[in-house]
Amino acid sequence: MRKYKIGDSELISQYKKGKEKAFEVLIDRHKNKIYTTILLIVKDSEIAEDLLQETFIKAIKTIQSGRYNEEGKFLPWISRIAHNMAIDYFRKKKRNPTIVMEDGSNVFNTLAFAEDSFESNQIKSETHARLRVLIQNLPDNQREVLMMRHYMQLSFQEIAEFTGVSINTALGRMRYALINLRKQMNQIEKNYEKKNQSR
Numbered sequence: 001m002r003k004y005k006i007g008d009s010e011l012i013s014q015y016k017k018g019k020e021k022a023f024e025v026l027i028d029r030h031k032n033k034i035y036t037t038i039l040l041i042v043k044d045s046e047i048a049e050d051l052l053q054e055t056f057i058k059a060i061k062t063i064q065s066g067r068y069n070e071e072g073k074f075l076p077w078i079s080r081i082a083h084n085m086a087i088d089y090f091r092k093k094k095r096n097p098t099i100v101m102e103d104g105s106n107v108f109n110t111l112a113f114a115e116d117s118f119e120s121n122q123i124k125s126e127t128h129a130r131l132r133v134l135i136q137n138l139p140d141n142q143r144e145v146l147m148m149r150h151y152m153q154l155s156f157q158e159i160a161e162f163t164g165v166s167i168n169t170a171l172g173r174m175r176y177a178l179i180n181l182r183k184q185m186n187q188i189e190k191n192y193e194k195k196n197q198s199r
Contacts, residue, residue: 008074012063023063027056030075034082037162041086041152051085058085076164083144083162090151134184142177145170 006014006025014022034055039048059078062068070077135143144163148154154162160170 012074015063023060030078034078037079038082038086042089047089051089055082055085087147134181137184138177138180142173142180145173146177149174
């Protein structure tokens with residue numbers, strides 16, 4: 001296996017100075033790992049190829065704009081971009097998860113306030129939209145685990161590998177994500193009840 005003498009940080013420095021070849025070396029060095037990561041998530045080779053291209057384009061734009069500050073941590077940084085691209089792909093596909101809370105209840109038991117009626121599809125759509133907003137309010141590491149678990153149906157072993165943490169840490173983040181979601185939903189429910197009482 002070919003060894004690279006120049007570190008990622010040095011290659012990025014060279015690229016910032018205008019050496020296009022330096023970024024090509026970075027791509028060549030990491031593209032297989034990033035591609036495999038994306039492919040395991042989206043399970044479609046063509047989509048994975050597209051997302052790989054988008055990942056590197058976003059990385060180039062970030063570096064060129066001077067916003068890159070992950071010195072010595074290029075691979076974890078670009079892996080995060082790839083994860084986000086995969087999450088965005090699933091969000092655009094409008095895949096709606098069934099999120100089970102820490103007490104075993106379905107998230108919609110709390111979020112879906114209205115009775116079933118001819119408007120139920122509209123209510124369901126609004127509830128999913130509301131849920132996505134609540135998920136966006138979570139801390140980054142909790143949101144990432146929740147999205148990978150419920151939108152992408154990844155195992156905690158896979159989540160741990162993709163995010164570079166232990167399974168226990170991934171499980172802990174998931175637990176806190178659900179607790180935080182529950183707190184937000186309880187607040188919404190209280191506000192909903194107050195609104196109804198004031199009518």
